Structures are given as C-alpha cells and as structure tokens.
Amino acid sequence: xxxxxxxxxxxxxxTLVVASAIIFLALEVVPGDPASIMLGVNAQPDxxxxxxxxxxxxxxxxxxxxxxxxxxxxxxxxxxxxxxTPVRDMIADRxxxxxxxxxxxxxLSTAIAFPAGILAATRRGAVxxxxxxxxxxxxxxxxxxxxxxxxxxxFAIKLQWFPAGGFPGWQDGFIGGIKAxxxxxxxxxxxxxxxxARVMRSSLLDTLGEDYIRTARAKGLxxxxxxxxxxxxxxxxxxxxxxxxxxxxxxxxxxxxxxVFYLPGLGRxxxxxxxxxxxxxxxSVVMLLVFAVVMVTFIVDVAYAAVDPRLRKR
Amino acid sequence: xxxxxxxxxxxxxxxxxxxxxxxxxxxxxxxLGIVGESGSGKSLxxxxxxxxxxxxxxxxxxISFAGKSLFSLSEAAMCKVRGRDIGMIFQEPMTAxxxxxxxxxQIAETIKIHTDANRDQVRRLLLDTLRRxxxxxxxxxxSRYPHELSGGQRQRVVIAMAIALRPRLLxxxxxxxxxxxxxxxxxxxxxxxLVDEDGLGLMLISHDLAVVANTADEIAVMKNGVVLxxxxxxxxxxxxxxxxxxxxxxxxxxxxAIVSRAAEKSDVNGNGNAPxxxxxxxxxxxxLPRDNIFARxxxxxxxxxxxxxxxHGENLGLVGESGCGKSTLTRAILGLEVLQGGSVRLNGQQVxxxxxxxxxxxxSMQAVFQDPFGSFNPRHKVAKLIAEPLYAAPxxxxxxxxxxxxxxxxxxxxxxxxxxxKYIHEFSGGQRQRIAIARALISRPALIILxxxxxxxxxxxxxxxxxxxVELSAEFDIAxxxxxxxxxxxxxxxxxxxxxxxxxxxxxxxxxxVFNSPQHPYTAExxxxxxxxGYSVR
Numbered sequence: 001x002x003x004x005x006x007x008x009x010x011x012x013x014x015t016l017v018v019a020s021a022i023i024f025l026a027l028e029v030v031p032g033d034p035a036s037i038m039l040g041v042n043a044q045p046d047x048x049x050x051x052x053x054x055x056x057x058x059x060x061x062x063x064x065x066x067x068x069x070x071x072x073x074x075x076x077x078x079x080x081x082x083x084x085t086p087v088r089d090m091i092a093d094r095x096x097x098x099x100x101x102x103x104x105x106x107x108l109s110t111a112i113a114f115p116a117g118i119l120a121a122t123r124r125g126a127v128x129x130x131x132x133x134x135x136x137x138x139x140x141x142x143x144x145x146x147x148x149x150x151x152x153x154x155f156a157i158k159l160q161w162f163p164a165g166g167f168p169g170w171q172d173g174f175i176g177g178i179k180a181x182x183x184x185x186x187x188x189x190x191x192x193x194x195x196x197a198r199v200m201r202s203s204l205l206d207t208l209g210e211d212y213i214r215t216a217r218a219k220g221l222x223x224x225x226x227x228x229x230x231x232x233x234x235x236x237x238x239x240x241x242x243x244x245x246x247x248x249x250x251x252x253x254x255x256x257x258x259x260v261f262y263l264p265g266l267g268r269x270x271x272x273x274x275x276x277x278x279x280x281x282x283x284s285v286v287m288l289l290v291f292a293v294v295m296v297t298f299i300v301d302v303a304y305a306a307v308d309p310r311l312r313k314r
Numbered sequence: 315x316x317x318x319x320x321x322x323x324x325x326x327x328x329x330x331x332x333x334x335x336x337x338x339x340x341x342x343x344x345x346l347g348i349v350g351e352s353g354s355g356k357s358l359x360x361x362x363x364x365x366x367x368x369x370x371x372x373x374x375x376x377i378s379f380a381g382k383s384l385f386s387l388s389e390a391a392m393c394k395v396r397g398r399d400i401g402m403i404f405q406e407p408m409t410a411x412x413x414x415x416x417x418x419x420q421i422a423e424t425i426k427i428h429t430d431a432n433r434d435q436v437r438r439l440l441l442d443t444l445r446r447x448x449x450x451x452x453x454x455x456x457s458r459y460p461h462e463l464s465g466g467q468r469q470r471v472v473i474a475m476a477i478a479l480r481p482r483l484l485x486x487x488x489x490x491x492x493x494x495x496x497x498x499x500x501x502x503x504x505x506x507x508l509v510d511e512d513g514l515g516l517m518l519i520s521h522d523l524a525v526v527a528n529t530a531d532e533i534a535v536m537k538n539g540v541v542l543x544x545x546x547x548x549x550x551x552x553x554x555x556x557x558x559x560x561x562x563x564x565x566x567x568x569x570x571a572i573v574s575r576a577a578e579k580s581d582v583n584g585n586g587n588a589p590x591x592x593x594x595x596x597x598x599x600x601x602l603p604r605d606n607i608f609a610r611x612x613x614x615x616x617x618x619x620x621x622x623x624x625x626h627g628e629n630l631g632l633v634g635e636s637g638c639g640k641s642t643l644t645r646a647i648l649g650l651e652v653l654q655g656g657s658v659r660l661n662g663q664q665v666x667x668x669x670x671x672x673x674x675x676x677x678s679m680q681a682v683f684q685d686p687f688g689s690f691n692p693r694h695k696v697a698k699l700i701a702e703p704l705y706a707a708p709x710x711x712x713x714x715x716x717x718x719x720x721x722x723x724x725x726x727x728x729x730x731x732x733x734x735x736k737y738i739h740e741f742s743g744g745q746r747q748r749i750a751i752a753r754a755l756i757s758r759p760a761l762i763i764l765x766x767x768x769x770x771x772x773x774x775x776x777x778x779x780x781x782x783x784v785e786l787s788a789e790f791d792i793a794x795x796x797x798x799x800x801x802x803x804x805x806x807x808x809x810x811x812x813x814x815x816x817x818x819x820x821x822x823x824x825x826x827x828v829f830n831s832p833q834h835p836y837t838a839e840x841x842x843x844x845x846x847x848g849y850s851v852r
Contacts, residue, residue: 218401
C-alpha cells in the first residue's frame with residue numbers, strides 16, 4: 001500500500017511539471033504584450049520598457065518559466081498585470097468562495113444521488129425507479145443557469161429565504177456565508193446529482209447481478225444484507241471516478257452560476273484575467289486548478305486501493 | 315424418510331413452463347447425481363430448492379426438507395435455512411467470491427449471521443472449517459483475498475462457506491466444471507469425504523456423466539425440464555434405462571473413426587517429407603512488474619524452449635492444465651505474440667509477429683476458440699462472419715464467388731445456406747461452433763488450431779462436432795493442433811500428443827502409448843485424475 005502511494009506521488013509530481021510547462025508555453029504563444037495593452041496604444045516605448053522591467057517580462061522565456069515556478073513553490077504567484085496586487089491575495093479571496101461552494105455542491109449531489117441511485121436499483125422497473133430515472137433525465141437536461149434563475153425567483157425574491165446574489169464574506173459568520181452559497185450550490189448540484197444517481201444505479205445493478213451476490217444469498221443473507229454488505233462497496237468504484245471528475249469540474253467550471261449569483265469565485269477571476277490579458281493571473285489560476293485536479297485524482301486512486309485489495313499490488 | 319423430497323415441482327419463467335413434474339429425493343449420507351445437458355433444468359431445480367429463482371419465475375409443487383415444507387416458509391424463515399441447513403456451491407469459483415473481502419471474512423459471515431457465537435468461537439470455527447476443506451490456516455491465512463488463490467483453492471473457500479455450520483444438505487451445481495482434471499479429482503474426493511464424515515446429503519449436478527457416475531449413489535437423468543429416469547448408477551448405465559440415458563453414455567464415450575493419414579503419407583512419400591508446422595526452441599517471456607524503479611526487471615517464461623513438428627494431415631494433441639502456457643503457445647504459432655527466442659515455420663515459411671510481415675503464411679492456418687459466442691461479432695450476419703478470412707486472402711474473390719464459397723462451407727458443416735442471413739445469437743452453442751469451423755474452413759487452410767474448441771459443448775453435441783472435424787480433416791487434408799484440458803477428447807481424436815507443464819513439453823509420443831504407459835510423473839497424475847466411466851454401453 002505504501003509503495004502504491006509512493007508510486008502515485010511520483011506520477012503526480014511529474015504531471016504537475018508537464019502541466020506547468022504546457023500552461024506556460026500555451027500562454028506565451030498567444031499574441032499581445034501585456035505591458036503594451038496595459039498602457040494603451042499611445043504609450044511611449046520607454047514607458048513600456050520600464051513596465052516590462054517591473055513585471056519581470058524582460059528576461060528570456062526559460063528564465064521567466066523558472067522564476068514563475070520557483071515563485072509558486074514559495075507561495076509567490078507574482079503581481080497582477082492589471083490590478084498591481086499580488087496574485088496570491090486575489091486567489092486566496094476567491095478560493096474562500098469557490099472551494100466551499102464546490103464542496104457544498106458535491107455533498108448535496110452525493111446526498112441526493114446515493115439514496116436515489118440505490119432506491120432505483122433495488123426497485124428496478126417499479127414506480128420509484130421509473131420516476132427517479134425520469135427526474136434525472138430532467139436534471140441533466142435543464143441548463144443550470146436557467147435553474148439558478150428559477151431558484152432566485154422562488155427562494156430569494158418570492159420567499160426571501162436566501163439572498164439573491166453576492167457574498168457577504170466569512171467574517172460575518174458561518175451561517176451568512178452558507179446561506180449565500182446555498183442557492184448556487186443547489187443549482188450546481190442538481191445536474192451532478194442526476195448523473196451520479198444514474199451511475200450509482202447502473203453500477204449497483206451490475207454488482208447485484210454478480211455471482212458473489214448469489215453466493216451471499218445462498219449463505220442466508222437477506223436481499224438487504226447482501227446489498228449493504230457485498231454489493232455497495234463493489235458498486236462504489238465507478239461512482240468514485242465520477243465524484244472525482246465532478247469535484248474538479250465544480251471547482252473550475254462554476255463560472256456561469258458564479259455570474260448569475262454575482263459570486264467573485266475562481267471562475268470569474270480566470271475569465272477576467274483572460275479578457276484583460278492578465279496572463280500571470282490566468283497562468284496561476286490554471287496551475288492551481290491543475291493542482292487541484294491532480295490532487296483529486298490522487299485521492300480517488302488511493303480511495304480505489306483502499307476499497308479494492310487487487311489494486312494495492314500494482 | 316429421505317432428507318429432501320421434491321414432489322411435482324413445476325417452474326415457469328414469465329409464464330413459460332421450464333420444469334415439469336420433477337420428483338427427486340436425497341437421503342442423508344448419500345449423493346444424488348443429476349445429469350443432463352445445458353438447458354435441461356438441472357440448475358433451476360437447485361435454485362427452486364434454495365428458493366433463489368430468477369425474477370419472474372413461479373414455482374409450484376412440494377419440497378419437503380427434514381419434515382418442513384420449504385414453499386410454505388416465509389422469506390425470513392427461508393433465509394435461516396439457507397447457509398445453516400442447506401448449503402450451496404457453484405460452478406464458477408473465480409466469480410463466486412466477493413473480490414473486496416478476505417476469505418476469512420466471507421466464511422465467518424455464514425457463522426455470524428446464523429449463530430450468536432462470540433469472536434473467539436467464530437475464529438475457532440473458521441479455522442476448523444478451513445482445515446476441513448484442506449486449506450490449512452498456516453498456509454492459507456484467513457486474511458487472504460480471493461485473487462491470491464487459485465481456482466481450486468477458491469472452490470474450497472466456497473465449499474467452506476457452505477459447510478461451516480455443518481448443513482444437512484449440500485447442493486453442488488457443476489462444482490468442478492471450471493477446474494482442471496487434477497483439481498476436479500481432489501474436489502470430488504473432498505465432497506465425498508464430507509458426505510461420509512458428516513452424513514450430509516449431497517445433490518451433485520453435472521453435465522459430465524463420468525463425474526457423477528463415480529461419486530453418486532443415485533442418478534437422475536434430466537432433459538427439457540423433466541426427470542427421464544432415476545436409479546442407481548448400475549441400473550442407469552445397464553442399458554435397460556431410458557434410451558436417452560444410453561444416448562448420453564454413448565455420446566460421452568464416443569470415439570470418432572480416425573483415418574490416420576499422416577502414417578499413410580509418410581509411407582508413400584518416405585521420411586524426407588517436410589513438416590507442415592515446425593516450432594523450434596520457442597520462448598515467450600512476460601516482464602513482471604519491478605519491485606521498485608531501480609530493481610532489475612524479472613520475467614516469467616510462459617513458453618520455455620518448446621519444439622515440435624506437425625505433419626500434413628496429422629492430428630496432434632496438446633494437453634495441460636490451465637496456466638501451463640497452452641494458450642500462449644497457440645497465440646505464438648498464430649503470429650500474435652512477440653517471441654523472445656525460437657521460430658515458427660509453416661510450410662517452410664517463417665511466421666512473424668506484426669501486421670505487415672507475417673500475413674502470407676498465416677493465411678494457411680486458422681483457429682477455432684473455446685467460446686463460441688465471444689469469438690463472433692454479434693452485429694454481423696453469419697455469412698459475413700464466415701467470409702472474413704477471405705478478405706485477407708492473397709487472391710480476392712468477387713461477390714458471387716464469395717457467396718457460393720460461403721454457402722458451400724455452411725452446408726458442409728451441417729447448417730443450411732439460408733442460415734447465413736441470421737445473426738450469431740440465433741444459434742445454439744453447437745451450431746455456433748460449427749459456424750466457427752466454417753469460418754476456419756473457407757480459406758482452405760492446411761492447419762486448423764482447435765483451442766478448447768469442444769470444451770464448452772454438451773456431450774452429445776460434442777460427439778457430433780468431433781465427428782465433423784474428423785470428416786473434414788480427411789476430406790480437405792487438414793492437420794489439426796488439438797489443444798484441450800480434456801484428456802478423453804484428445805485421446806479419441808488425435809494420433810500424437812504433447813503434454814505441457816509450466817511452459818515446457820514434458821512428454822510426447824503416440825497418443826495411445828502416452829496415455830497407456832505415461833513416462834513422466836505429471837502425465838501419470840493427469841491420466842489418473844480423469845474420471846473414467848466404468849460402464850460400457852450394453
């Protein structure tokens with residue numbers, strides 16, 4: 001098991017190195033010089049040169065790459081070209097919204113999907129199954145921004161249970177923050193829960209058809225006991241993969257919902273960075289997201305090995 | 315009074331009757347063997363007793379077990395009977411165990427759900443049960459996972475789960491079908507010992523007459539959901555039983571008439587005749603995962619320096635247990651493996667790995683594999699499947715020629731030419747294997763490799779397919795490399811045989827000589843493990 005984890009850590013580190021190089025190169029080949037864009041079309045060449053020096057853009061590409069990576073390792077992500085503030089502080093502010101939002105949405109989605117998937121699988125073909133599967137179709141088909149608008153109309157404007165948008169910050173208490181994140185989290189969780197419930201159902205149905213479930217029944221276990229003791233853990237393996245993918249998506253891909261709710265999250269930050277050619281912000285946020293995705297994959301891999309003894313040997 | 319009595323059992327699935335008027339009984343300390351071909355309703359009878367029938371089935375009749383009527387029990391009460399009073403073991407030991415839980419955990423579960431035993435008692439009973447199934451806990455600690463055990467060992471674990479609480483009845487559904495002959499012999503001995511020691515009643519279900527004949531005290535013969543005849547093995551095999559029983563017996567001892575043309579030919583052409591297939595010093599190694607990134611990589615020799623020749627028109631057998639390297643050798647001969655040493659020559663031309671280099675000699679050999687369903691693309695019509703080797707042929711046929719070639723081979727293997735318009739799922743196992751043979755035949759090969767080609771077939775179907783193979787060999791002058799773990803089949807159709815163990819050929823010679831006076835101890839063990847029908851027809 002320790003060897004398995006060590007091996008995974010090595011591949012994780014290599015992935016990060018390759019990803020950082022690709023991100024750096026991809027943004028380097030994009031036309032447009034940040035210094036000229038910041039100063040506008042009428043800027044003097046010597047002003048541009050001075051700014052370039054200040055931003056650290058006047059050295060060679062490899063040197064800039066190494067400065068960037070070395071800085072990140074020290075927690076220094078550089079200075080935003082547009083706002084002239086440390087990128088680290090900008091990311092820190094945003095991540096305090098995006099990370100809790102992603103976790104909240106994932107918890108909601110899992111809490112909905114597991115019981116729904118299990119119920120549908122055990123009542124295959126019955127009313128419960130048909131109606132759950134019908135609702136998941138709907139959940140996948142509805143665009144989440146539209147669903148977000150409906151949520152705002154009902155729960156924020158009509159019932160006034162939750163704020164319609166914005167984020168008060170965590171300093172005013174946990175409850176206020178959670179309240180502000182609830183509607184966005186629900187909007188994000190619904191399609192995710194629908195997908196997850198379907199995966200859970202089909203995975204569980206496969207497992208329930210396995211020979212070892214028949215063996216368990218022959219031992220004298222009831223249907224329910226064989227489901228909880230033998231089927232569920234085996235069915236969890238594909239479900240874990242989907243959860244890992246969904247978390248990565250929720251962290252980075254919440255931009256539309258962030259816009260609907262005026263949440264200053266990572267998605268909006270990266271969007272602003274791109275439109276303003278604030279390359280250092282884009283690079284840093286993308287790198288951070290890559291790091292998050294790689295970490296989640298790592299955790300999922302370790303979780304696999306914890307669930308499945310056959311994988312520990314590899 | 316018998317331990318178990320089944321009276322007038324009828325089972326229908328989705329309204330369609332499958333079992334009709336089944337009457338059976340099992341006594342304590344006795345073995346009831348149930349034989350029949352696939353689809354005869356053997357397994358369904360077992361599941362009716364366990365009340366584990368597939369969804370959509372309805373059962374009627376009476377099953378009385380130790381004075382209780384099983385059909386009148388509630389589901390909760392039935393759960394208490396399963397595993398405690400009636401144990402069951404299954405055909406496929408590789409999938410019958412939960413891969414994520416240790417074997418100890420799975421055996422102990424039977425004990426825990428039926429008794430109030432404390433941890434120490436459970437542990438003691440668990441170790442005791444492992445010993446009873448001959449898996450000494452010193453060698454096979456309960457902390458092992460199923461994937462760390464072989465097929466035979468897993469089957470012992472399944473048996474351990476079923477007998478941990480010393481049930482009064484054990485139902486074994488094809489318990490040895492997926493196992494090698496030597497393992498099969500050991501498992502059958504174990505089951506017989508449990509019957510004699512614990513006095514349990516055993517219902518032994520098998521399609522293999524020889525397996526049942528040597529173990530059972532009574533035999534019931536089933537066909538199409540009906541028990542045709544039941545009685546002692548002696549009476550069932552005496553000839554005055556139901557004609558179908560005699561038919562089964564005939565099929566399982568069937569020997570196709572071999573025309574030994576290899577011998578004939580060498581007489582005519584003298585000894586200077588070049589072999590059809592020449593395998594020389596063949597080595598296939600697999601790299602094993604390294605212990606760490608700095609360690610030297612180790613390798614495993616699946617095929618270790620194998621050499622043999624095969625003459626034109628000869629039937630050569632290759633026997634050995636699973637894992638001995640038979641399949642790797644087959645793939646190597648077909649040019650589907652990268653070799654680490656040695657060569658394969660067909661008609662003097664070297665067979666090479668890779669798409670571009672090796673195609674020419676490969677065209678004159680074809681293969682038929684074990685799984686008659688898995689080796690066809692289910693979305694193509696049979697005519698297209700059969701025509702497949704023609705696409706790789708050196709000279710292309712036009713559409714009309716191709717169609718007539720397909721029609722010809724379909725009819726030659728005993729199907730109708732209009733069957734070409736059907737899909738593979740519309741055929742039975744035996745018909746599918748005929749289609750596989752037709753596909754091999756269409757390119758007029760000099761060699762067909764039959765890799766466990768009849769192993770998945772019922773005895774009577776197997777007998778007919780073997781007859782067909784022997785006829786074709788004579789008619790088209792085809793040589794066969796006949797690979798099987800089933801010694802009796804190899805014995806009946808081959809002239810010469812190779813015995814393989816751990817990647818090496820340990821013995822070879824004329825089939826009769828090798829089987830009658832084996833020289834290598836391994837061959838002797840194999841030959842002795844084969845269950846022999848001690849009864850002849852009439």
